[in-house]
Amino acid sequence: MKKEIISKKTLEYLAELARIELKPEKEEKLLKDLEKILEYFEELKKVNVENIEPMAGGANLKNVFREDESNVKCQMSDVKLMDAFPEKEGGYLKVPEVFE
Protein backbone atom coordinates (compact mmCIF):
# COMPACT_ATOMS: atom_id res chain seq x y z
CA MET A 1 0.00 0.00 0.00
CA LYS A 2 1.26 3.41 -0.91
CA LYS A 3 1.28 6.12 1.67
CA GLU A 4 -1.88 8.16 1.56
CA ILE A 5 -1.13 11.87 1.04
CA ILE A 6 -4.64 13.16 1.51
CA SER A 7 -7.37 11.48 3.58
CA LYS A 8 -11.12 11.74 3.20
CA LYS A 9 -11.21 13.77 6.40
CA THR A 10 -8.57 16.17 5.10
CA LEU A 11 -10.49 16.55 1.84
CA GLU A 12 -13.66 17.47 3.70
CA TYR A 13 -11.74 19.94 5.85
CA LEU A 14 -10.12 21.54 2.77
CA ALA A 15 -13.51 21.80 1.04
CA GLU A 16 -14.86 23.59 4.08
CA LEU A 17 -11.89 25.96 4.13
CA ALA A 18 -12.44 26.63 0.42
CA ARG A 19 -16.16 27.10 1.17
CA ILE A 20 -17.23 24.53 -1.38
CA GLU A 21 -20.03 22.10 -0.63
CA LEU A 22 -19.14 18.70 -2.07
CA LYS A 23 -21.70 16.20 -3.25
CA PRO A 24 -21.08 12.94 -1.36
CA GLU A 25 -21.25 10.88 -4.55
CA LYS A 26 -18.42 12.93 -6.08
CA GLU A 27 -16.03 12.78 -3.13
CA GLU A 28 -14.45 9.44 -3.90
CA LYS A 29 -13.50 10.32 -7.47
CA LEU A 30 -12.19 13.72 -6.36
CA LEU A 31 -10.07 12.10 -3.66
CA LYS A 32 -8.64 9.59 -6.14
CA ASP A 33 -7.82 12.32 -8.66
CA LEU A 34 -6.15 14.55 -6.06
CA GLU A 35 -4.13 11.63 -4.74
CA LYS A 36 -2.86 10.85 -8.25
CA ILE A 37 -1.94 14.48 -8.88
CA LEU A 38 -0.13 14.86 -5.54
CA GLU A 39 1.73 11.63 -6.18
CA TYR A 40 2.97 13.08 -9.45
CA PHE A 41 4.28 16.16 -7.61
CA GLU A 42 6.64 13.87 -5.67
CA GLU A 43 9.14 14.32 -8.54
CA LEU A 44 9.89 17.82 -7.22
CA LYS A 45 11.60 16.25 -4.21
CA LYS A 46 14.46 15.34 -6.54
CA VAL A 47 15.22 18.94 -7.49
CA ASN A 48 17.99 20.68 -5.62
CA VAL A 49 16.89 24.25 -4.85
CA GLU A 50 19.62 25.22 -2.45
CA ASN A 51 20.36 28.96 -2.66
CA ILE A 52 17.57 29.48 -5.21
CA GLU A 53 15.31 32.46 -4.62
CA PRO A 54 11.59 31.79 -5.08
CA MET A 55 10.02 33.37 -8.17
CA ALA A 56 6.98 35.16 -6.83
CA GLY A 57 5.41 36.76 -9.87
CA GLY A 58 5.38 36.86 -13.64
CA ALA A 59 7.25 40.12 -14.09
CA ASN A 60 10.53 41.52 -12.83
CA LEU A 61 9.00 44.87 -11.92
CA LYS A 62 9.97 46.45 -8.64
CA ASN A 63 8.36 49.21 -6.61
CA VAL A 64 5.41 50.09 -8.81
CA PHE A 65 3.91 53.11 -7.11
CA ARG A 66 1.18 55.57 -7.87
CA GLU A 67 -0.01 58.73 -6.17
CA ASP A 68 -2.04 58.03 -3.06
CA GLU A 69 -5.29 59.41 -4.41
CA SER A 70 -8.43 57.98 -5.91
CA ASN A 71 -7.82 56.64 -9.37
CA VAL A 72 -9.81 58.78 -11.78
CA LYS A 73 -9.16 56.36 -14.62
CA CYS A 74 -11.15 53.69 -12.86
CA GLN A 75 -14.62 55.03 -13.54
CA MET A 76 -16.82 52.20 -12.51
CA SER A 77 -20.34 53.36 -11.92
CA ASP A 78 -21.90 52.65 -8.50
CA VAL A 79 -25.24 52.07 -10.16
CA LYS A 80 -23.86 49.31 -12.37
CA LEU A 81 -22.14 47.62 -9.45
CA MET A 82 -25.34 47.82 -7.42
CA ASP A 83 -27.36 46.37 -10.29
CA ALA A 84 -25.54 43.09 -9.72
CA PHE A 85 -26.47 42.88 -6.02
CA PRO A 86 -28.78 39.93 -5.36
CA GLU A 87 -30.38 41.91 -2.52
CA LYS A 88 -30.19 45.54 -1.60
CA GLU A 89 -31.86 48.02 0.70
CA GLY A 90 -31.67 51.79 0.55
CA GLY A 91 -28.65 51.77 -1.76
CA TYR A 92 -26.78 49.25 0.39
CA LEU A 93 -25.85 45.63 -0.21
CA LYS A 94 -27.99 43.43 2.01
CA VAL A 95 -26.21 40.53 3.66
CA PRO A 96 -27.27 38.03 6.30
CA GLU A 97 -26.10 38.72 9.83
CA VAL A 98 -22.41 38.08 10.26
CA PHE A 99 -22.42 37.33 14.00
CA GLU A 100 -24.63 34.58 15.24
Next chain:
Amino acid sequence: MNLKNLTIKKFHEGLLNKDFSALEIAKAFFDYIDKEDEKIGAYLRLTKDLAFSQANKTDVDLAEGKELDILAGVPLAIKDNILIENEPTTAASKILANYRASYDATAVKKLKSVGAVFLGKTNMDEFAMGASTENSGFKITKNPYDLERVPGGSSGGSAAAVAADMATAALGSDTGGSIRQPASFCGVVGLKPTYGAVSRYGLIAMASSLDQIGPMAKTVEDAAILFKAISGRDELDSTSANPPSGGKYGDELLNPKLENIKKLKIGVPKEYFIAEGLDKSVLKTIEEAIKTLKKLGFEFKEISLPHTKYAVSVYYIIMPAEVSANLARYDGIRYGQMSDVKGQMSLKDIYLKTRGEGFGDEVKRRAILGTFVLSAGYYDAYYAKAQKVRQLIKKDFDEAFKEVDVILTPVYPTPAFKIGEKIDDPLKMYLGDIFTIPVNLAGLPAISIPVKSQNLEIKGQLPVGFQLIGKPFREADILGIGRYYESLIINH
Protein backbone atom coordinates in the same frame (compact mmCIF):
# COMPACT_ATOMS: atom_id res chain seq x y z
CA MET B 1 -19.25 38.29 -49.96
CA ASN B 2 -16.57 35.79 -49.09
CA LEU B 3 -15.97 35.51 -45.36
CA LYS B 4 -13.48 32.72 -45.89
CA ASN B 5 -9.93 33.99 -45.78
CA LEU B 6 -11.19 37.45 -44.86
CA THR B 7 -8.18 38.76 -43.00
CA ILE B 8 -7.99 42.09 -41.18
CA LYS B 9 -5.82 43.39 -43.99
CA LYS B 10 -8.26 42.31 -46.73
CA PHE B 11 -11.22 43.65 -44.80
CA HIS B 12 -9.56 47.05 -44.45
CA GLU B 13 -8.74 47.24 -48.15
CA GLY B 14 -12.27 46.17 -49.13
CA LEU B 15 -13.78 48.73 -46.80
CA LEU B 16 -11.69 51.59 -48.19
CA ASN B 17 -12.44 50.43 -51.77
CA LYS B 18 -16.17 50.49 -50.91
CA ASP B 19 -16.46 46.84 -51.94
CA PHE B 20 -18.71 46.51 -48.88
CA SER B 21 -19.73 48.40 -45.78
CA ALA B 22 -18.80 47.40 -42.23
CA LEU B 23 -22.49 46.86 -41.50
CA GLU B 24 -22.91 44.53 -44.48
CA ILE B 25 -19.99 42.43 -43.31
CA ALA B 26 -21.26 42.30 -39.73
CA LYS B 27 -24.67 41.15 -40.99
CA ALA B 28 -23.07 38.57 -43.26
CA PHE B 29 -21.13 37.18 -40.31
CA PHE B 30 -24.28 36.91 -38.18
CA ASP B 31 -26.15 35.14 -41.01
CA TYR B 32 -23.30 32.70 -41.34
CA ILE B 33 -22.98 32.19 -37.56
CA ASP B 34 -26.74 31.53 -37.27
CA LYS B 35 -26.33 28.74 -39.80
CA GLU B 36 -22.93 27.35 -38.89
CA ASP B 37 -22.56 27.66 -35.14
CA GLU B 38 -25.32 25.19 -34.38
CA LYS B 39 -22.89 22.42 -35.20
CA ILE B 40 -19.67 24.02 -33.86
CA GLY B 41 -20.85 25.81 -30.69
CA ALA B 42 -18.10 28.44 -30.68
CA TYR B 43 -20.22 31.28 -29.28
CA LEU B 44 -21.97 31.49 -25.93
CA ARG B 45 -23.76 34.69 -26.90
CA LEU B 46 -23.87 37.09 -29.81
CA THR B 47 -23.67 40.84 -29.23
CA LYS B 48 -25.66 41.91 -32.27
CA ASP B 49 -26.87 45.32 -31.09
CA LEU B 50 -23.40 46.34 -30.02
CA ALA B 51 -21.89 45.04 -33.26
CA PHE B 52 -24.39 46.89 -35.46
CA SER B 53 -23.84 50.18 -33.67
CA GLN B 54 -20.04 49.76 -33.85
CA ALA B 55 -20.15 48.82 -37.55
CA ASN B 56 -22.47 51.72 -38.29
CA LYS B 57 -20.06 54.13 -36.65
CA THR B 58 -17.24 52.94 -38.90
CA ASP B 59 -19.44 53.43 -41.98
CA VAL B 60 -20.37 56.95 -40.86
CA ASP B 61 -16.74 57.81 -40.14
CA LEU B 62 -15.74 56.60 -43.59
CA ALA B 63 -18.54 58.56 -45.27
CA GLU B 64 -17.41 61.67 -43.41
CA GLY B 65 -13.91 61.18 -44.72
CA LYS B 66 -12.32 60.43 -41.36
CA GLU B 67 -9.15 58.41 -41.38
CA LEU B 68 -9.87 54.83 -40.35
CA ASP B 69 -7.69 52.65 -38.16
CA ILE B 70 -6.75 49.28 -39.67
CA LEU B 71 -9.08 47.66 -37.10
CA ALA B 72 -12.07 49.92 -37.77
CA GLY B 73 -15.14 47.80 -38.53
CA VAL B 74 -13.23 44.53 -38.15
CA PRO B 75 -15.54 41.80 -36.75
CA LEU B 76 -13.95 40.12 -33.74
CA ALA B 77 -14.93 37.39 -31.28
CA ILE B 78 -14.11 37.91 -27.60
CA LYS B 79 -13.47 35.13 -25.07
CA ASP B 80 -16.11 35.20 -22.37
CA ASN B 81 -13.67 35.90 -19.53
CA ILE B 82 -12.94 39.36 -20.97
CA LEU B 83 -15.34 42.10 -19.88
CA ILE B 84 -17.42 44.15 -22.33
CA GLU B 85 -19.42 46.77 -20.46
CA ASN B 86 -23.16 46.00 -20.13
CA GLU B 87 -22.81 42.62 -21.80
CA PRO B 88 -23.40 39.35 -19.93
CA THR B 89 -20.01 37.85 -19.07
CA THR B 90 -19.79 34.40 -17.51
CA ALA B 91 -16.30 32.93 -18.06
CA ALA B 92 -18.46 29.89 -18.93
CA SER B 93 -19.33 29.44 -15.24
CA LYS B 94 -22.84 28.92 -13.91
CA ILE B 95 -21.89 31.07 -10.94
CA LEU B 96 -21.81 34.07 -13.31
CA ALA B 97 -24.83 33.03 -15.39
CA ASN B 98 -26.64 36.27 -14.53
CA TYR B 99 -23.64 38.57 -14.37
CA ARG B 100 -23.42 41.64 -16.60
CA ALA B 101 -20.04 43.37 -16.87
CA SER B 102 -19.99 46.76 -15.18
CA TYR B 103 -16.94 48.01 -17.09
CA ASP B 104 -14.74 47.36 -20.14
CA ALA B 105 -11.51 45.40 -19.96
CA THR B 106 -8.61 47.63 -21.02
CA ALA B 107 -8.00 45.44 -24.10
CA VAL B 108 -11.68 45.84 -25.04
CA LYS B 109 -11.58 49.58 -24.42
CA LYS B 110 -8.56 49.90 -26.70
CA LEU B 111 -10.25 47.91 -29.46
CA LYS B 112 -13.43 49.98 -29.10
CA SER B 113 -11.42 53.19 -29.43
CA VAL B 114 -10.07 52.11 -32.84
CA GLY B 115 -13.53 51.08 -34.05
CA ALA B 116 -13.41 47.27 -33.89
CA VAL B 117 -16.72 45.37 -33.98
CA PHE B 118 -17.56 42.69 -31.41
CA LEU B 119 -19.66 39.83 -32.78
CA GLY B 120 -20.05 37.91 -29.54
CA LYS B 121 -18.56 36.13 -26.57
CA THR B 122 -16.95 32.74 -27.10
CA ASN B 123 -17.13 29.48 -25.18
CA MET B 124 -14.26 28.33 -22.99
CA ASP B 125 -13.37 26.01 -20.15
CA GLU B 126 -14.97 27.39 -16.97
CA PHE B 127 -12.76 30.23 -15.67
CA ALA B 128 -10.21 29.14 -18.33
CA MET B 129 -9.50 25.91 -16.45
CA GLY B 130 -9.00 23.20 -19.01
CA ALA B 131 -7.47 22.24 -22.32
CA SER B 132 -10.51 21.10 -24.29
CA THR B 133 -13.41 23.52 -23.65
CA GLU B 134 -15.26 20.48 -22.27
CA ASN B 135 -15.23 22.13 -18.82
CA SER B 136 -17.61 24.88 -19.94
CA GLY B 137 -20.59 25.16 -17.61
CA PHE B 138 -22.85 25.63 -20.62
CA LYS B 139 -21.89 23.61 -23.68
CA ILE B 140 -19.26 21.75 -25.65
CA THR B 141 -17.47 23.32 -28.62
CA LYS B 142 -16.44 21.14 -31.52
CA ASN B 143 -13.34 21.26 -33.66
CA PRO B 144 -14.30 22.60 -37.12
CA TYR B 145 -11.85 20.15 -38.73
CA ASP B 146 -13.46 17.11 -37.10
CA LEU B 147 -16.69 17.47 -35.15
CA GLU B 148 -15.85 14.48 -32.97
CA ARG B 149 -12.77 16.23 -31.63
CA VAL B 150 -12.18 19.04 -29.17
CA PRO B 151 -11.11 22.49 -30.38
CA GLY B 152 -8.58 22.64 -27.54
CA GLY B 153 -8.83 25.02 -24.66
CA SER B 154 -9.37 26.97 -22.77
CA SER B 155 -9.85 29.49 -25.62
CA GLY B 156 -11.57 26.79 -27.71
CA GLY B 157 -14.52 28.96 -28.73
CA SER B 158 -12.29 31.75 -30.03
CA ALA B 159 -10.11 29.29 -31.96
CA ALA B 160 -13.12 27.52 -33.48
CA ALA B 161 -14.81 30.82 -34.40
CA VAL B 162 -11.74 31.99 -36.34
CA ALA B 163 -11.10 28.57 -37.91
CA ALA B 164 -14.73 28.23 -39.06
CA ASP B 165 -14.81 31.76 -40.55
CA MET B 166 -17.26 32.96 -37.91
CA ALA B 167 -14.98 35.88 -36.99
CA THR B 168 -12.08 37.65 -38.65
CA ALA B 169 -9.97 37.26 -35.53
CA ALA B 170 -10.48 36.89 -31.78
CA LEU B 171 -9.16 37.57 -28.32
CA GLY B 172 -8.24 34.67 -26.07
CA SER B 173 -6.37 34.33 -22.81
CA ASP B 174 -3.41 32.10 -22.00
CA THR B 175 -2.40 30.93 -18.50
CA GLY B 176 -0.66 27.67 -19.41
CA GLY B 177 -1.27 27.34 -23.14
CA SER B 178 -4.91 28.37 -23.53
CA ILE B 179 -4.29 30.47 -26.66
CA ARG B 180 -1.54 28.42 -28.30
CA GLN B 181 -2.95 24.91 -27.88
CA PRO B 182 -6.42 25.63 -29.35
CA ALA B 183 -4.70 27.61 -32.11
CA SER B 184 -2.66 24.49 -32.90
CA PHE B 185 -5.74 22.22 -32.80
CA CYS B 186 -7.81 24.52 -35.05
CA GLY B 187 -5.13 25.61 -37.52
CA VAL B 188 -5.05 29.29 -36.60
CA VAL B 189 -2.34 31.63 -35.30
CA GLY B 190 -2.30 32.31 -31.54
CA LEU B 191 0.01 34.70 -29.68
CA LYS B 192 0.62 34.63 -25.94
CA PRO B 193 2.33 37.97 -25.22
CA THR B 194 5.10 38.65 -22.68
CA TYR B 195 3.69 38.72 -19.16
CA GLY B 196 2.65 42.34 -18.62
CA ALA B 197 2.64 43.37 -22.31
CA VAL B 198 -1.18 43.44 -22.32
CA SER B 199 -3.17 44.79 -19.37
CA ARG B 200 -5.11 42.17 -17.42
CA TYR B 201 -7.62 44.76 -16.20
CA GLY B 202 -11.05 43.34 -16.94
CA LEU B 203 -9.80 39.81 -17.56
CA ILE B 204 -11.54 37.50 -15.10
CA ALA B 205 -8.55 36.31 -13.08
CA MET B 206 -7.51 32.69 -12.95
CA ALA B 207 -3.81 32.72 -11.94
CA SER B 208 -2.61 36.28 -11.82
CA SER B 209 1.14 35.66 -12.21
CA LEU B 210 0.51 33.67 -15.39
CA ASP B 211 -2.58 35.08 -17.17
CA GLN B 212 -2.23 37.08 -20.41
CA ILE B 213 -4.75 38.23 -23.03
CA GLY B 214 -3.65 37.68 -26.61
CA PRO B 215 -4.83 37.56 -30.23
CA MET B 216 -5.98 34.57 -32.30
CA ALA B 217 -6.05 35.15 -36.04
CA LYS B 218 -5.90 33.68 -39.52
CA THR B 219 -2.45 35.09 -40.25
CA VAL B 220 0.63 36.11 -38.30
CA GLU B 221 0.24 39.61 -39.68
CA ASP B 222 -3.30 39.89 -38.26
CA ALA B 223 -2.08 38.62 -34.89
CA ALA B 224 0.58 41.37 -34.94
CA ILE B 225 -2.01 44.05 -35.79
CA LEU B 226 -4.28 42.98 -32.93
CA PHE B 227 -1.41 42.62 -30.47
CA LYS B 228 -0.14 46.10 -31.24
CA ALA B 229 -3.60 47.54 -30.64
CA ILE B 230 -4.09 45.95 -27.19
CA SER B 231 -0.57 46.17 -25.76
CA GLY B 232 0.93 48.80 -23.48
CA ARG B 233 1.30 49.81 -19.86
CA ASP B 234 -2.00 50.44 -18.10
CA GLU B 235 -2.36 52.29 -14.82
CA LEU B 236 -5.13 49.90 -13.87
CA ASP B 237 -2.81 46.86 -13.94
CA SER B 238 0.36 47.44 -11.94
CA THR B 239 2.01 44.36 -13.48
CA SER B 240 1.63 45.75 -17.00
CA ALA B 241 4.63 47.35 -18.68
CA ASN B 242 5.88 48.93 -21.85
CA PRO B 243 8.79 47.31 -23.69
CA PRO B 244 12.05 48.39 -22.03
CA SER B 245 13.55 49.60 -25.33
CA GLY B 246 12.07 52.99 -26.15
CA GLY B 247 8.89 52.33 -24.19
CA LYS B 248 6.90 51.35 -27.28
CA TYR B 249 6.58 48.53 -29.75
CA GLY B 250 8.11 49.87 -32.95
CA ASP B 251 7.34 49.55 -36.62
CA GLU B 252 9.20 46.20 -36.73
CA LEU B 253 6.12 44.58 -35.21
CA LEU B 254 4.06 45.21 -38.35
CA ASN B 255 6.82 45.66 -40.91
CA PRO B 256 9.63 43.25 -40.10
CA LYS B 257 12.76 43.59 -42.22
CA LEU B 258 13.94 40.31 -43.69
CA GLU B 259 17.62 41.17 -43.31
CA ASN B 260 17.13 41.67 -39.54
CA ILE B 261 14.86 38.67 -39.09
CA LYS B 262 17.25 36.38 -40.96
CA LYS B 263 19.99 37.09 -38.44
CA LEU B 264 17.96 35.51 -35.63
CA LYS B 265 19.35 32.23 -34.39
CA ILE B 266 16.76 29.57 -33.58
CA GLY B 267 17.30 27.12 -30.72
CA VAL B 268 15.73 23.68 -30.59
CA PRO B 269 15.57 22.28 -27.04
CA LYS B 270 16.25 18.56 -27.03
CA GLU B 271 14.03 18.00 -23.98
CA TYR B 272 10.95 18.93 -26.00
CA PHE B 273 11.58 16.25 -28.59
CA ILE B 274 12.11 13.31 -26.28
CA ALA B 275 9.08 14.01 -24.12
CA GLU B 276 6.88 11.06 -23.31
CA GLY B 277 3.73 10.94 -25.38
CA LEU B 278 4.99 13.07 -28.27
CA ASP B 279 3.01 11.81 -31.24
CA LYS B 280 5.04 10.72 -34.28
CA SER B 281 2.81 12.70 -36.63
CA VAL B 282 3.45 15.86 -34.59
CA LEU B 283 7.19 15.23 -34.58
CA LYS B 284 7.15 14.80 -38.35
CA THR B 285 5.14 17.97 -38.82
CA ILE B 286 7.49 20.03 -36.62
CA GLU B 287 10.49 18.68 -38.52
CA GLU B 288 8.77 19.82 -41.71
CA ALA B 289 8.47 23.36 -40.28
CA ILE B 290 12.14 23.35 -39.30
CA LYS B 291 13.08 22.22 -42.82
CA THR B 292 11.08 25.08 -44.31
CA LEU B 293 12.75 27.63 -42.03
CA LYS B 294 16.18 26.23 -42.86
CA LYS B 295 15.35 26.77 -46.52
CA LEU B 296 14.63 30.39 -45.67
CA GLY B 297 18.19 30.60 -44.39
CA PHE B 298 17.72 30.48 -40.63
CA GLU B 299 20.50 29.06 -38.50
CA PHE B 300 19.50 26.39 -35.98
CA LYS B 301 21.23 25.23 -32.82
CA GLU B 302 20.40 22.45 -30.39
CA ILE B 303 19.96 23.76 -26.85
CA SER B 304 19.01 22.35 -23.46
CA LEU B 305 16.27 23.42 -21.03
CA PRO B 306 17.01 20.84 -18.34
CA HIS B 307 14.17 21.63 -15.92
CA THR B 308 11.41 21.28 -18.53
CA LYS B 309 10.22 17.97 -17.11
CA TYR B 310 9.26 19.62 -13.80
CA ALA B 311 7.11 22.29 -15.41
CA VAL B 312 3.82 20.39 -15.10
CA SER B 313 4.29 19.84 -11.35
CA VAL B 314 5.37 23.44 -10.76
CA TYR B 315 2.45 24.81 -12.77
CA TYR B 316 -0.19 22.59 -11.19
CA ILE B 317 0.93 23.78 -7.75
CA ILE B 318 1.35 27.51 -8.41
CA MET B 319 -1.71 27.93 -10.62
CA PRO B 320 -4.23 26.25 -8.24
CA ALA B 321 -2.74 28.21 -5.33
CA GLU B 322 -3.50 31.46 -7.18
CA VAL B 323 -6.87 30.07 -8.30
CA SER B 324 -7.91 29.34 -4.71
CA ALA B 325 -7.25 32.98 -3.81
CA ASN B 326 -8.76 34.50 -6.97
CA LEU B 327 -11.98 32.50 -6.69
CA ALA B 328 -12.67 33.75 -3.16
CA ARG B 329 -14.62 36.67 -4.65
CA TYR B 330 -17.38 34.35 -5.90
CA ASP B 331 -19.27 34.36 -2.65
CA GLY B 332 -22.82 34.87 -3.93
CA ILE B 333 -23.13 38.07 -1.92
CA ARG B 334 -22.32 40.91 -4.29
CA TYR B 335 -23.26 39.06 -7.47
CA GLY B 336 -23.70 35.55 -8.76
CA GLN B 337 -26.12 34.15 -6.21
CA MET B 338 -27.42 30.70 -7.05
CA SER B 339 -31.12 29.99 -7.17
CA ASP B 340 -31.20 27.49 -4.33
CA VAL B 341 -29.83 30.03 -1.88
CA LYS B 342 -32.86 31.28 -0.02
CA GLY B 343 -34.53 32.35 3.14
CA GLN B 344 -32.71 32.55 6.42
CA MET B 345 -29.49 30.83 5.43
CA SER B 346 -26.36 31.75 7.37
CA LEU B 347 -23.53 33.54 5.62
CA LYS B 348 -21.38 30.43 5.62
CA ASP B 349 -24.15 28.32 4.14
CA ILE B 350 -24.62 30.88 1.38
CA TYR B 351 -20.93 30.55 0.51
CA LEU B 352 -20.97 26.76 0.62
CA LYS B 353 -24.16 26.40 -1.44
CA THR B 354 -23.33 29.10 -3.98
CA ARG B 355 -19.88 27.67 -4.68
CA GLY B 356 -20.97 24.05 -4.42
CA GLU B 357 -23.69 24.64 -7.03
CA GLY B 358 -21.99 27.29 -9.13
CA PHE B 359 -18.56 25.74 -9.74
CA GLY B 360 -17.94 22.75 -12.00
CA ASP B 361 -15.80 19.73 -11.12
CA GLU B 362 -12.49 21.04 -12.50
CA VAL B 363 -12.86 24.39 -10.76
CA LYS B 364 -13.59 22.66 -7.45
CA ARG B 365 -10.63 20.35 -7.94
CA ARG B 366 -8.25 23.25 -8.50
CA ALA B 367 -9.63 25.40 -5.67
CA ILE B 368 -9.25 22.51 -3.21
CA LEU B 369 -5.81 21.54 -4.55
CA GLY B 370 -4.74 25.17 -4.20
CA THR B 371 -6.08 25.33 -0.66
CA PHE B 372 -4.08 22.20 0.14
CA VAL B 373 -0.70 23.35 -1.25
CA LEU B 374 -1.01 26.64 0.64
CA SER B 375 -2.12 25.15 3.94
CA ALA B 376 0.04 25.06 7.07
CA GLY B 377 2.31 22.04 7.11
CA TYR B 378 2.28 21.64 3.31
CA TYR B 379 3.20 25.15 2.13
CA ASP B 380 6.98 24.58 2.15
CA ALA B 381 6.87 21.15 0.53
CA TYR B 382 4.58 22.27 -2.29
CA TYR B 383 4.10 25.99 -2.90
CA ALA B 384 7.47 27.31 -1.70
CA LYS B 385 9.30 24.50 -3.48
CA ALA B 386 7.38 25.10 -6.71
CA GLN B 387 8.27 28.81 -6.64
CA LYS B 388 11.95 27.90 -6.45
CA VAL B 389 11.76 25.38 -9.27
CA ARG B 390 9.88 28.03 -11.25
CA GLN B 391 12.99 30.19 -10.86
CA LEU B 392 15.12 27.33 -12.23
CA ILE B 393 12.83 26.96 -15.25
CA LYS B 394 13.15 30.68 -15.92
CA LYS B 395 16.94 30.51 -15.51
CA ASP B 396 17.04 27.73 -18.13
CA PHE B 397 15.50 30.17 -20.61
CA ASP B 398 17.82 33.03 -19.53
CA GLU B 399 20.81 30.76 -20.24
CA ALA B 400 19.41 29.56 -23.57
CA PHE B 401 18.75 33.11 -24.72
CA LYS B 402 22.46 33.88 -24.36
CA GLU B 403 23.05 31.46 -27.23
CA VAL B 404 19.95 31.87 -29.38
CA ASP B 405 17.32 34.54 -30.08
CA VAL B 406 14.23 32.39 -30.51
CA ILE B 407 13.28 28.85 -29.46
CA LEU B 408 11.25 26.47 -31.63
CA THR B 409 9.21 23.63 -30.10
CA PRO B 410 5.99 21.67 -30.60
CA VAL B 411 2.85 23.23 -29.07
CA TYR B 412 1.15 20.06 -27.92
CA PRO B 413 2.17 16.37 -27.97
CA THR B 414 -0.76 15.36 -30.20
CA PRO B 415 -3.22 16.83 -32.70
CA ALA B 416 -6.76 17.53 -31.42
CA PHE B 417 -7.99 14.62 -29.30
CA LYS B 418 -11.49 13.13 -29.23
CA ILE B 419 -14.27 14.63 -27.13
CA GLY B 420 -14.43 12.62 -23.90
CA GLU B 421 -10.97 11.08 -24.37
CA LYS B 422 -9.28 12.74 -21.40
CA ILE B 423 -12.01 14.46 -19.43
CA ASP B 424 -12.23 11.78 -16.71
CA ASP B 425 -8.49 11.69 -16.10
CA PRO B 426 -7.32 15.15 -14.96
CA LEU B 427 -3.64 14.20 -14.62
CA LYS B 428 -3.60 12.91 -18.21
CA MET B 429 -5.16 16.21 -19.31
CA TYR B 430 -2.57 18.22 -17.33
CA LEU B 431 0.42 16.32 -18.75
CA GLY B 432 -0.44 17.49 -22.26
CA ASP B 433 0.43 21.06 -21.27
CA ILE B 434 4.16 20.28 -20.97
CA PHE B 435 5.28 22.36 -23.99
CA THR B 436 3.20 25.47 -23.31
CA ILE B 437 3.46 25.78 -19.50
CA PRO B 438 7.17 26.69 -19.21
CA VAL B 439 6.55 29.84 -21.25
CA ASN B 440 3.95 31.14 -18.78
CA LEU B 441 6.09 30.23 -15.78
CA ALA B 442 8.95 32.27 -17.27
CA GLY B 443 6.69 35.13 -18.47
CA LEU B 444 7.86 34.88 -22.09
CA PRO B 445 6.07 35.62 -25.38
CA ALA B 446 5.25 32.65 -27.63
CA ILE B 447 3.25 32.03 -30.77
CA SER B 448 1.61 28.99 -32.31
CA ILE B 449 1.72 28.97 -36.10
CA PRO B 450 0.00 26.30 -38.22
CA VAL B 451 2.44 24.07 -40.08
CA LYS B 452 1.56 24.21 -43.73
CA SER B 453 3.04 21.65 -45.96
CA GLN B 454 3.55 20.59 -49.54
CA ASN B 455 4.14 17.11 -48.20
CA LEU B 456 0.99 15.17 -49.08
CA GLU B 457 1.40 12.75 -46.20
CA ILE B 458 1.13 15.64 -43.74
CA LYS B 459 -1.35 17.71 -45.75
CA GLY B 460 -4.45 15.64 -45.17
CA GLN B 461 -4.03 15.47 -41.40
CA LEU B 462 -5.50 17.46 -38.57
CA PRO B 463 -3.89 20.87 -38.08
CA VAL B 464 -0.73 21.04 -36.00
CA GLY B 465 1.08 24.19 -34.92
CA PHE B 466 4.70 24.85 -34.08
CA GLN B 467 5.70 27.15 -31.26
CA LEU B 468 8.20 30.01 -31.37
CA ILE B 469 9.26 31.35 -27.98
CA GLY B 470 10.89 34.79 -27.78
CA LYS B 471 12.86 36.86 -25.30
CA PRO B 472 10.76 39.11 -23.02
CA PHE B 473 9.11 41.92 -25.04
CA ARG B 474 10.59 40.56 -28.29
CA GLU B 475 7.24 39.65 -29.87
CA ALA B 476 8.70 41.26 -32.99
CA ASP B 477 11.18 38.36 -33.37
CA ILE B 478 8.64 35.54 -33.24
CA LEU B 479 6.08 37.46 -35.29
CA GLY B 480 8.79 38.37 -37.81
CA ILE B 481 9.92 34.78 -38.35
CA GLY B 482 6.25 33.77 -38.54
CA ARG B 483 5.60 36.36 -41.24
CA TYR B 484 8.39 35.04 -43.43
CA TYR B 485 7.40 31.43 -42.84
CA GLU B 486 3.84 32.30 -43.83
CA SER B 487 4.83 34.29 -46.92
CA LEU B 488 7.01 31.45 -48.17
CA ILE B 489 4.19 28.95 -47.78
CA ILE B 490 1.54 31.20 -49.34
CA ASN B 491 3.73 32.18 -52.29
CA HIS B 492 4.90 28.68 -52.95
